[in-house]
Amino acid sequence: MSELLQVEDLHVWFDLQDSGELHAVQGVSLSVDPGERLGLVGESGCGKTTTALAIMGLLPPSASVSGRVLLDGKDILDGGEASIRPHRWVDIAIVFQGAMNALNPVRTVGSQIVEALELHGRAEGGQARLRAGELLESVGIPAQRGTRYPHELSGGMRQRAAIAMALSCNPRILIADEPTTALDVMVQAQILELLDGLCRDFGLALLLVTHDLPVVAQLCDQGAVMYAGEIVERGSVDDLYHEPRHPYSRLLFAATPDLDGKRGEVASIPGAPPRLDRPLQGCPFRPRCDRAFAPCAKLRPRLQRVGEHHAAACHLNGVPEVAWT
């Protein structure tokens, strides 16, 4: 199994203003094969964006990190910024949340791609401009639009431009953080189709970070559900939907309305996620779980195999003959 990217036991802490720390990521492990698409799913505050930023080494000075991030088997995290830097953009690239609003407003779109190329020594001058044009075309923007400023383009176009920028150095993994969240559903479909095509054509691996389950169901092969800073279940998206082995995954799917189904039958999960600035005892989901039982209050469950390529962190999996639906 030649994993392209492997994250092992990643922990991230943020210094809090008065004192203490926020334990935002609590032991996340995941892996992405070449060409594979992994969806990292969870609601606000679960740590998915922080995980993505940690992989890229883009955390602020108030953060401390531990764990290993292996690229082609080599740990790129252990030297901090110095060891991650050569791989940023060249091997792993990221399209940020709200990237469409993060383009430099005083420079043309094309020139920003050229800048990325030149910074990483991929091309210069006329060569770079040509390549920028090619990249724009590959994301569905006519090359001449490269002379436009970001505010002259629509939201969907800007998002495509941000993707083009991320692809400028031919990375092997693309991390997309909520790439379609602020977009209309039709534009979202266009962008998802684009990502699908790009990953296929360029053999890109994709780490899709989002709260939108259906998007993961449609675009990704593998999924990992995060809650309170850790992965509570991972497996194929098919497994996650049809055979969930963690109450949170099951409830999350049940809480996502679909076009079909009867009126009003949508679940909600009472309560709120736990605070991460205090040590947690037992299972972090227990206060909101509808199937909690004795061990849940005392022992924190670990990720255990529940099937081929399917793992979940729930004590119920240790109990034989439990009905999951």
Added chain:
Amino acid sequence: MNANGNRPLLEVEDLVVRYPVPRGLVSSLGRKPKENVQAVDGVTLSVRSGELLALVGESGCGKTTTAQAVLRLVDTTSGAIRFEGRDITRLSTRALRPLRRRMQIVYQDPYESLDPRLRVRATVEEPLAIHGLGGSKTEREERVRTALARVELSPPELFLERFPHELSGGQRQRVAIAAGLVLEPSLLVADEPVSMLDVSVRAGVLRLLDRLRENGLGILMITHDLSTAARFADRIAVMYLGRIVEEGPAQEVVHNAQHPYTKALLSVVPRRDPRDRARPQILTGETPDAVRIPSGCRFHPRCPVAIDECSLRDPVLERPRNARTPDHRAACILA
């Protein structure tokens, strides 16, 4: 279970909201003709008590402007708005004031719709103070508690003295709804009430709206999320570029859509079941801006089944041939 009484609570007829494109000094000096944004270009709809109408569409379709016009928060260019039988289109601010009690709005952003300096009690009490209602202090307190109970924030003591930043998004949204309910309105306009909430919390708030609807409240819900509309609305009206292009009972519109835009929209909504790989009908390009509306049918440039006549004729809302209920209407000459 849906309609109560014979007269609809809210009736909107041929509403048009047009405003000039703001121009800089240079353009004003030039001789170019003034351009107008046709935000709402002839919308007719109605909401009955005990009914939830979902106004669905993408950004720029005019759904938010329609909602604001209904509440008289923006000026209308032409058309009529009737609330509880009364024409309110041209009423003055003063005359509107008592009516404002009967129609309330809930906004999209729970993190911004509450004044961060006021406790929950003050926020929910404010509408009473503005309208001089509720009598003595104890009476007001009673009404505040009732409102909090109605939005399922129980026991009220736990919430009365809290500041917004101490509450979760779902709780804040419930407080905002309570502040709307304290005046006992008959119509509630909800602008994307759950789109900024976490998925696990949305259904709770939507079910709350559903329960309020069962108790007789009429709700006009603006949303871009067709799945939510499908599950919680009685009727759906789909808007495109300032017009309603299809409307009818929710299940009918979702499962028997007749307008090409509605069909395309439904096909691109991602399904949560990975095995359900519907073929999405992705339209090219993006919605044109409301300044230059295409001739004939406004959807024809992007329509996958448009014929020549579509660029000439502007279709009206009428019952499609394949409609399964009498109140299903679509604006397409091919339907």
Added chain:
Amino acid sequence: MSVILNEPGFVVDPEPVRTRGGFVWQTIRRRPSAAVGLIVLSLVILGAVLAPWLAPYDLHTRVGPVFGHPSSSHPLGLDDGGIDMVTLLMWAARTSLVVGFAATLVSMLIGGTIGVTAGYFGGKTDGVLMRITDYFLVIPDVPLMIVVAAIWGPSLFHIIIVIGILLWTSTARVIRAQVKSVRERVYVKRARSLGAGHTRIVLRHVLPQVAPLLIANTVLTIAVAIFDETALSFLGLGDPSRISLGKMIENAFQRAAISSGAWWAIVPPGLLVAVIILSCSLIGGALEDALNPRLRVAHLSARTFRLRPLVGRGAESL
């Protein structure tokens, strides 16, 4: 897959995250220099307020020779009239501070009102008010004071008015910008859609949001007002019957203190003015920083995230 959950059991955190201490404490913690400024300013104000009782000597009694040297009984020496410098300083600070605070009050009232009105109502009102602001912005202070002094005579009152009407413009600008942004907040729109009147909205929703900025601006304006007063007095346009820090410097200047080598006649008042202005600036600056979260520039810092040793397989708690 049919799961239906009913009543939401709400879990309200019994210990919500509350920042310890109030706004002022937080501000000082972030910028300790503000604490220094606060202490120093308080001492100066205290000294000035209590001057009639604390001053070691009488203000008008000659106790020694012209430009008497500093000695144990007169730590800062004597001025050109043989009066004790420490006494003079206390009384002069009193006048300077009074003018500074009073002028600031005038300026705040005018600037605050115009700023709120322009920002809240926008449109034509805003346009007209901003034009007026622009006109006041270009009026030079010294010539105006000369004119006022010539026509109505120089007095404390006149100086306060002149400084006041020259300083309100920047306040108006700053407040207007803040009001404009607060006005667009959803909760203000909500209040309007509820039918709340303008008065209510301004008093209840806008002003509380604007108040901290107003306070920060006030403190900074005091610094400028005191400086202005010093300058005007130095030019001889101040109230001749009162002693102020600027006047002290002017006196010393006129009576050739420097060439006599009497540094104690010039340096202390100048230094005191500088200290007051610096204190105000430190406090006001700290307040402004605290109010403007966008001034955070952590991402521009050269420091990066830190590494920690491996944790080991997820610890289970018991």
